[in-house]
Amino acid sequence: MVLSSVNSGRTRPSASVGGALLRLRARLAAAPRLVSWLLTVLVAFFGGLLRFIRLGEPRAVVFDETYYVKDAWTMLLTGEPRNWPEFLTRRGLDFPVDTLFAQGDTNRWLSNTEYVVHPPVGKWCIALGLKLFGGAGNTFAWRASTAIAGTIAIIIMIRVALRLFNNMSIALSAGLLMSVDGVGITLSRTGLLDIFIMVFVLGAFDLLLMHRDWARVKLRAHYAVDAARRDAHWIPDTSRRARRAQRKAADGDSSVAGGGANDTTGTAGAAVSSSANTAGRNQSMLLDARGPVIAFSWYRAAAAILIGLATGVKWSGIYFMAAFCVISVIWDAWERYRAGYRSWLSTGLLCDAPLTALYMLPLWAGTYLAGWIGWFIHPDSYMHDWARNNPGQGITWLPEGLRSFVEYHVEMWQFHTTLDTPHDYKANPLTWPLQVRPTSFYWQELDGHPGLCSLAPHSKCVAAVTSLGNPLIWWLGSLCVIIGIIIAIVKHGDWRIWAVLAGFIGGWLPWAQYLHRTTFTFYSIVILPWIILAICYVGDHVRRRVSAGTWRITLTATLLPILLVSVFFYPIWTAMPVPYEFWLSHMWFKSWI
Known part of the structure; x- marks a missing residue:
């Protein structure tokens, strides 16, 4: 009886834990804004892992990193981008400067400034990563800023979808799709510029909402x-x-x-x-x-x-x-x-x-x-003294500095509008949403059988970075754009479809006037958010017309195959060592090779 009375005055641990969980659930239910942000951060954390794990691989200058990373490095040290030699001589042998740069030999730039065809902001973003994470000899450092930008884009994507559709399952799905898409992953793991455009315009779009x-x-x-x-x-x-x-x-x-x-x-x-x-x-x-x-x-x-x-x-x-x-x-x-x-x-x-x-x-x-x-404060910047050296030319009523600046922009404009140099991975802008011709950033045959190559010791071992979007996301998104327009017509107008189309109008449609120009599919990163929002728009249309159980089944049936496809493609997005046959199994079409 004494024992019974003692026990009756105590609270069982399981009951205590259960009560705490119930109280926590009640508090979270009373704070939906806090819950939405916790879920947003959780999805962004998952997407960030996909971007930051093995970010330093491959330990090489990849694709157009040869321009932007080296420009960013010299801008960080001298204020302006500098020219580089194509080869450097070591012990009587010529080595590509990019190979030595990736190995840490990063101070061989030339004294003259470089003619660049893009404004400086994106390269300053890369330079910030170099400054904060260890300098140009560290491949992680020169990709850190793009990885951060790609992770921030996931957060903004969720908040944009939440503002448009006012549904957490739709918003989290948008963030998840952004997290696992191949174009988003490869551009977040490579020192190129286009990811910065995407995150800036997506942030601006959220602010306009x-x-x-x-x-x-x-x-x-x-x-x-x-x-x-x-x-x-x-x-x-x-x-x-x-x-x-x-x-x-x-x-x-x-x-x-x-x-x-x-x-x-x-x-x-x-x-x-x-x-x-x-x-x-x-x-x-x-x-x-x-x-x-x-x-x-x-x-x-x-x-x-x-x-x-x-x-x-x-x-x-x-x-x-x-x-x-x-x-x-x-x-x-x-x-x-x-x-x-x-x-x-x-x-x-x-x-x-x-x-x-x-x-x-x-x-x-x-x-x-x-x-x-x-450019204005460094007297040796490219074309800085053009007006002084060419009196009477250009827009003569402008001050010398602005006259040189305008002439530089004229030269940049001529470059961009006349660029038609043949390239193996040139892609017609009209084909971007279908990912017809992805861009191979990196492909290298490796010695030995590291990583997944150990599973096929008699096969060649390769590592690749292929800027190819998750096909299911892009194909489904392209279809949903068409379906969304039809829905909007039938409903006699819907401001949300115009929100979706605004990204296509700004990010894709203008390229139709440059079909002759040398362009690449990875430029499509700027329309990825609106490809995803098109899926969300149609998904929201379905959600409003079916039961909660049917909606959960539909959502799972849509997301699960997409996630499995991303798992399948992730090794060739991130330069993981894989058997050659494994890489080849991802090349579903000849145009992907």
């Missing part, structure tokens, strides 16, 4: 005030959307009248929904007023800076600037209409658009110019 959420909240709040005024005046809404909403309401379907039950986005969702309810807009009437000015927000200003940085990596950032500005202004105008204001289109085009351009364009251009500070 934040601006949209902010503008919606502000418009709904102002509408509630304006509609309550005694002198408020309404006019009938005769648009097709309003007539359709009235028919739906008459049939007892109020989802369209509210813009869709799930049309709140991101962290602003609850506030937007509350504001919409407060406004209490009559869907058949529009308020005869213009509403507040929503052209400026710090989100948009930061987006302009990020696109300026992207343009400072490669000029292709210009196209994103044009596409994103247009789509953002259209979003503003449409939100005016959805809030209930009459003059939504004229206000958007005649008020919001000019005011937006008034500050976004200078911020974008100023950021781009800031990337060239090193």
Whole structure:
């Protein structure tokens, strides 16, 4: 009896642990924002491992690293990119300078500055990795910045998808697809520039979505005030959307009248929904007023800076600037209409658009110019004294420094628009989404049988870095773009599909004018986020129309094959030693070899 009474006063360990777990679950349920960030970091951590493990392999200068890494190294030490000899002589023998550079002989540059065809920002990003992680003799160091950028892109991808679709399973799927895609992995593990463009423009896109959420909240709040005024005046809404909403309401379907039950986005969702309810807009009437000015927000200003940085990596950032500005202004105008204001289109085009351009364009251009500070302050930079040496030429009314700068850009423009040099891995831009002609960054036959080669001791051992996207992601994404457009047409418009198409318009469509140019499939890294968002868009369409159980089955059936394909291809994305036959089994088409 004594023992029984003693035990009855104690708490069993299992009950204590179970209670703690229940309390933790309750706390997490009460903090969905914290949970979403914990899950975001978890997925990004997984993607980061795929990028950082064995990042220093191969221990060689890979593909165009010969330009960007060596430029970054000399910029770090001298302020400007310098020329390098093609060969160096050691003990009477000539060795490729790239081979010696990878071995740590990194100070053999020439005194004259190099003619470069891309702006400096991307190379400064690589230089930062060199500075922080051990210098040019360390292959990990010159790829560290790209690996960090690729990991950050996963985080942004999840937050973008969450703002667009307001569903955690969709958002985490987007991050997972970004984590395991081959183009994303290879560009994150190689010292090239294009990964920086992708992460900058994706970050800018996320900021423009934040601006949209902010503008919606502000418009709904102002509408509630304006509609309550005694002198408020309404006019009938005769648009097709309003007539359709009235028919739906008459049939007892109020989802369209509210813009869709799930049309709140991101962290602003609850506030937007509350504001919409407060406004209490009559869907058949529009308020005869213009509403507040929503052209400026710090989100948009930061987006302009990020696109300026992207343009400072490669000029292709210009196209994103044009596409994103247009789509953002259209979003503003449409939100005016959805809030209930009459003059939504004229206000958007005649008020919001000019005011937006008034500050976004200078911020974008100023950021781009800031990337060239090193060129301006170093007197021996390439073409720095062109104007002084060529009086009366160029744009004569400009100061000498700017005249030389403009002429340098003219020369760069001529290079980019006339580049048609034959290359084994040249790929027509129209084929990028289908990954028809991937780029082989590295292929080397190895001595001995290290790694997986030990499983086939009678076979050749090779290591490869093939910039080939996960075929299932890219093929499915391309199909979903078409399906998404069809869905949007049938539904008479959906702002989300235009968000998806904005990336294609900015990152892929402009290349259609340069079909003759020498281009490579790995340039498609800039449209990878929107390939993934196209999958998410169709997935979200399915999710809204099936049961929770069916959705889980559909999601698993989609993601599992994609993950298995990435496991299969990962060795040839990361230079793992594999038997030759294993490498050959990945070459599904002749164009992949």
